[in-house]
Amino acid sequence: MLAVDAGNSKTDVALVAATGDVLAWVRGGGFEPHSQGLGKAIGGLADLVRAAASEAGGGPVADHVTALLANCDLPEERETLTKAITAQGWAPDVTVDNDTFAVLRAGSGVPYGVAVVCGAGMNCVARSPSGRTVRYLALGRRSGDWGGGEFLGEEVLWCAVRDEDGRGPRTDLREAVAAHFDLPDVTAVCIAFHLRELPGERLHELVPLLFEVAGGGDVVARSLVERLGDEVAGMALAALDRLAFDRAPVPVVLGGGVLTASHPLLLNRVEARFRASGADVDLRILTAPPIVGSALHGFDELGLGGRAAEERLRAAFSRSLRPDVRRPVVEAVGKFSKDSCLE
Template identity: 45%
Template sequence: MSEPHGTAPANGDPPLGPLYIAIDGGNSKTDVLVGSARGELLGLVHGPSSQPQEFGVPAAIARLDSLVRRALEEAGLPPGTVLARVDAYLAGADLPVEVDTLLKAIGETGWAREYRVDNDLFALLRSGTVDADAVVVTCGAGINCLGRRADGRVARFPALGEITGDWGGGHHLAALALWHAARGEDGRGPRTALSPAVAAHFERASVEDVGAAIHLGELDRARINELSPVLFSVADAGDPVAREVVARQAEEVVALATVAARRLDLLDRPHTVVLGGGVLAARHSLLHDAVIEGIAALAPLARFVVPGDPPVTGAALLAMDALAPLDPGGEAALREAVRTAAASG
């Protein structure tokens, strides 16, 4: 856990009590929230990815600064207002040196008097549970896992992709859908309904045409990531190749959750497992049921939560936890306010 870094002159806390900035910076989007320790939502803005591993730290901080300025404006706070606290949870804050670098960079922005920076899994975990003994797995664009225990121990994974043994996540699943579709079409692999489904998705006559279009720049390579839902749709229809990929993803989620629990001696103890990220939050029955059954077989006392609130809610609650004693009424108010804001667009 990172220690708060840096101080700045206070503008004075308003009648609502201490105000904070909460940031959830994922692989595909960034949410910034301004709120009070009592649970009021004052500002909430959404933006593109601010992933420091993709854009570099200076560019990531610049993106965050723009969103913070917008959130402060929405909250009706004048430019230069120094808030009580910033809690920033970012994808790409995986290694201790990365957390320290980001903490220093965000601490130099002058947004607040105190700062905490860490991996975005902490925000997702808090959005799902306040339980001290808990494990969280995210399977969105990528995949990662974190565990914590009431005695303060934490289990983490580097989550740097194939070089640290990672498997799965929406982008990887999408690439596998295209890979299997190509091989199923040309005979190098088993026939699969992924082949016509992938070709149809891109309005091409064949998967070979899809590959050529990507190679020649006629199709943006980033559009490959659209194929994750196609994979699940084909799997739901019974295609054995697609179902095997989904089963493999379930095995990886089970492995992450149970390894983290084992490291913390939680396998035979009650604990909460939070399942988040776009792939897991979709609750595809083939994947969801296999994950629940697989974890329960090894950790029979585990309880499962798929959060209904976005991770930025967890980031905000962590800030509120740090600013004041836990207030169930304030937490409920904040959750409801974020849901209402999300529903209104």
């Protein structure tokens, strides 16, 4: 089986045997068909597939492809991407869906549950034991979303400049933002972004800064972190209500760089919201690479695997070396509880 986990910032491709053995694993850049164009995005994916096939010894690529992709949110997008991947001829059978399902399967340990991702963007999916799913449009603020790296960066800049020009409350974000970009004030930072002297992707750098300032007690910064925690819990709780799980506790997996950084203020807020709701959930922070979830999703689709194959698969990725940093991959699925969240 060919497993693909393609996010906005990186793409993992793996060839996996039905026994759970990992035959090849390669990594490349992000998958962004909207900005790159569909042909270029698929071409980049094809380069990785060729590399994986070569690493596995050549020959036919696979019997089945499971490609869980960023920017695959709408039915029309799933249809377009399915056709494009099928046309590559990598396998006779192709499954394409959103990459948040990879986070769900990698972190839940079972084929159902809820996953919330906060990385470059924000998304949430849920799957019941019977296979019914709930998902969001996940198109940004216009579709009701609040969060994600770029969004938070904009909010930090918004709060900082409003302190500087007198429209907003005092916040230490003002000095922190100017110092981070080595500019005299926040006005200069805004101008630099406007003139593209600072590239827009550098807004993500303000997210760690936000948590640092919030950790120091800044009221404005803390309010942003608490709002994010409310949004994370709110997405998951709404998905739980819409799907009406008949099995408890329900695994809720938190993924994406903003959440897996495990900032205590954020995680405490998320857990407090769940506790107040009375929902019977098992909150987990993802530590396995999402490509594990893509492979397991494929096993589920095909009726293959089983517990022994899943354990072998997780162990294989644990023993493997990440293609980008060449160090061991963390295998375990983390869990946080009331006590372990607190510092």
